[in-house]
Amino acid sequence: MNTVHIPNLPWEEISSPAKKFHSFFKNISLALGGVCNKGTWGGGHPFDLQIRRVPPGAAVCPFHAELAQWEMFIVLDGTGTERTSEAHTAVQTGDVFLHPPGTPHQLTNTGGTDLEVLIIADNPPMDGCYYPDSDKWYLHPPGKYFRMTAVHYFDGEEPKVPGAPAYRPLGSPAAPVLAPFDQRKIHPDSLSWETWESPKKKFRGASKELSIALGAKRNKPTGQGGHPFDLELSKLAPDEVGCPFHSHAAQWELFLIVSGTATVRANTETHTLRSGDVVLHPPGEAHQITNASATDELIFYLVADNPPVDYWHYPDSGKWGLREPRKFFRITELNYWDGEE
Numbered sequence: 001m002n003t004v005h006i007p008n009l010p011w012e013e014i015s016s017p018a019k020k021f022h023s024f025f026k027n028i029s030l031a032l033g034g035v036c037n038k039g040t041w042g043g044g045h046p047f048d049l050q051i052r053r054v055p056p057g058a059a060v061c062p063f064h065a066e067l068a069q070w071e072m073f074i075v076l077d078g079t080g081t082e083r084t085s086e087a088h089t090a091v092q093t094g095d096v097f098l099h100p101p102g103t104p105h106q107l108t109n110t111g112g113t114d115l116e117v118l119i120i121a122d123n124p125p126m127d128g129c130y131y132p133d134s135d136k137w138y139l140h141p142p143g144k145y146f147r148m149t150a151v152h153y154f155d156g157e158e159p160k161v162p163g164a165p166a167y168r169p170l171g172s173p174a175a176p177v178l179a180p181f182d183q184r185k186i187h188p189d190s191l192s193w194e195t196w197e198s199p200k201k202k203f204r205g206a207s208k209e210l211s212i213a214l215g216a217k218r219n220k221p222t223g224q225g226g227h228p229f230d231l232e233l234s235k236l237a238p239d240e241v242g243c244p245f246h247s248h249a250a251q252w253e254l255f256l257i258v259s260g261t262a263t264v265r266a267n268t269e270t271h272t273l274r275s276g277d278v279v280l281h282p283p284g285e286a287h288q289i290t291n292a293s294a295t296d297e298l299i300f301y302l303v304a305d306n307p308p309v310d311y312w313h314y315p316d317s318g319k320w321g322l323r324e325p326r327k328f329f330r331i332t333e334l335n336y337w338d339g340e341e
Helices: none
Strands: 003-004 012-015 024-028 048-056 071-077 079-084 088-092 096-099 105-107 116-121 127-131 136-140 144-146 195-197 204-209 231-236 253-259 261-266 271-275 277-281 285-293 300-305 311-316 319-322 327-329
Touching: 012 300, 048 136, 048 300, 071 231, 079 116, 096 285, 105 300, 116 231, 253 261, 253 271, 261 277, 261 300, 261 319, 285 300
Parallel strands: none
Antiparallel strands: 003 277, 012 024, 024 048, 048 116, 071 096, 071 116, 079 088, 079 105, 127 136, 136 144, 195 204, 204 231, 231 300, 253 277, 253 300, 261 271, 261 285, 311 319, 319 327
């Protein structure tokens, strides 16, 4: 089981030469074994978590739009202003907001104390940025910043022909319709806790599905209206068990403890986690979270990626489950050709 305690991670500083853009960061995912700017395709994780602490008057980064990457921000402490193409919007402690690809954004600390945010981003195989204020671009790979000089499609490919008609390329696909920022920003206090329990109440809990509230379709990848990662705020009352002991075949899950004390079971290990602890469960690692306190609530964030297909195994009961169709079953082994001939 891979865990880190956020307060133990060092702050690293990053700034522009004049410190217009200035912040300190803790890279949670790298501490958990992730690889910088690489998803599972490159030995990393499907999503990255980073905490940024921004001094008063500074911005996290220039105004920019990602070509492929999704970013979600959770304001942990302080106040600031989020600039989008539509407006400058005040943000405060607890606010959660999402930027899909193609949405220019910039977060600035406009308060009198440090602004602290948790940033969650997916890890697309390739990405780029456009910076409207400076009219420059960035591509990753190859890791280059540049300004565009328009050229003909066949420029440099063959000798020029005097008087040749202009080349007419096929039209670009229509840009996706993006929700305005006020529909991509939410405060958890505006949502009700959704409770659930098993028939005999051995497993109980409550959650606020923040990604669903921000427009994600449940259990759907980005091409079908979902997001590349899902965020929930979850709550367990004293001694409650969040779910049966289970593993995912494809999904990654990360738990960030906000308050309280948790007992986390992972494969053959059991650990006690407290506020500031983060645990990552890759596919194949059976896990279960329980409120270890007899008196205090356990509050935690759950971050999961959205694989297009997933199924589950429950070692304690020897059963399996499919997401679609939603079926639970036990396996009786068969020969590959059974029933075929």
